[in-house]
Amino acid sequence: MSASQRYRSRLQDNRNVWLNGKRVQDIARHPAFQASLLDLQDHPDTKDELTFLTPDSGVAAHLAFLVPYSKEDLKRKERAYQIWSDATFGMMSRLSDYSRSLLTGWYARRHRLGGKDDQFAQKIERYYEISRDQDWLSTTALHDPQIDRTKLSSEFDDPYTHLRIVRETEDGIIVRGAKMIATGAPYFDEIFVYPFHRRSQGDERYASMFAVSVSTPGVHLVCRESFASDQEQDHPLSSQFEEMDAVVIFDDALIPWERVFIKEDPEAVWTMRQDPVVTALSQQPTVVRLLSKLEFIAAIGHELAKTIGADRFLHVQEKLGELIIQVETIKSLLLYAHDQAQPTVDGVWIPAVEPLTTARNLGSRYYPRAIEILQQIGAGGFIQVPSSLSELSGPIGTFVERYYRGTETSAEQRIKLFKLAWDLIGSSFASRHELYERFYSGDPVRSYAIQYANYDKDPLVEQVWQLAKSNTRRESS
Structure with a gap:
């Protein structure tokens, strides 16, 4: 089975995607969500430039997952990004290479991140390996809904206006609230969730970091209007390269502990x-x-x-x-x-x-x-x-x-x-x-x-003060 076929089969997971007031029943066939570059990973002309063999599992993984240990590794990664970008003329901004690179960075630095959670490294390592080997596509949802930007998250009358933990259970955390803007989320596998801006100490309850499967019960993706055209000749870009943006609503969704990377720790999130x-x-x-x-x-x-x-x-x-x-x-x-x-x-x-x-x-x-x-x-x-x-x-x-x-x-x-x-x-x-x-x-x-x-x-201003001191000495002499 090709990478594209595996991807499309994963979309049949009963996810809650909402468009034009209706729940999308078949995301893989819906005209507003037609986009895939994954076949390039299997094509003989581009496979070697897009993938690498993992040393532990022997899987041909996308180079975004490669931890670079040389300049040549960095160049290989750049070339892989270029192939996908050039194939869409740069018009698809969330091809998952960004979020995959985030995950690769967390994995590479797993022993230096995570704050007080001594299981951070183990969780990230396991999640990274699964994402890499399963070729999961991912995106991010980092910003709070624009309701009243003069208020901190903790200052709203409804404490769940912004995303936070409702309670903890044996299986994980229950979260409620919303995040924006999750570009590509309706047709991706995973979403990384954490605050984009630094949280104050009074907003600890809103400073968690986790990964959530798009098909998680209680997770709803509310799409904006689709700009995709069905007339390729008259609309050559929007008919091929439209990527959907969505607000992610968490209605008491369960996030398993193995996917909770940082819990209510503003400094740990900001350090990451x-x-x-x-x-x-x-x-x-x-x-x-x-x-x-x-x-x-x-x-x-x-x-x-x-x-x-x-x-x-x-x-x-x-x-x-x-x-x-x-x-x-x-x-x-x-x-x-x-x-x-x-x-x-x-x-x-x-x-x-x-x-x-x-x-x-x-x-x-x-x-x-x-x-x-x-x-x-x-x-x-x-x-x-x-x-x-x-x-x-x-x-x-x-x-x-x-x-x-x-x-x-x-x-x-x-x-x-x-x-x-x-x-x-x-x-x-x-x-x-x-x-x-x-x-x-x-x-x-x-x-x-x-x-x-x-x-x-400092290197910029040092010469200024050297000149000023030099002039002072000349004047005094």
């Missing part, structure tokens, strides 16, 4: 969130995906301008140059992160965190700007597109051929290109992507401020 190995390994795939996405946009921008003859104008060339600068900047940061990779005291090799963090932060501003540039290049041409490509073969086909052609392209080619670009900049699918790129790694203002606060500024 800030761990350099976990951070570096999980940021690597997100930057690889960003690069694929920006390369795709740069290519579309170039073709848009060329198709209508606008590439000859200086102000358009400047905008196209900006797209290239975006690509080369992220590419350079990724290369630098790999070049500056170092082993930790545990022997685990990690890419340099600072350039990866820089790339992620730039992405929150690069992507909206890249979309704006496409809008400016195509301008009114995005409105000069027939409702369907079928117009070419209809009664007014000769008119369409005459008035919709490009500088050196046929009407069909030009229409297809502009429909592709519109799917990227103007559709509901496009709006979701812009929102996602702005905020998927948190509030960009906070992210920039955190990078400033954490940055080692």
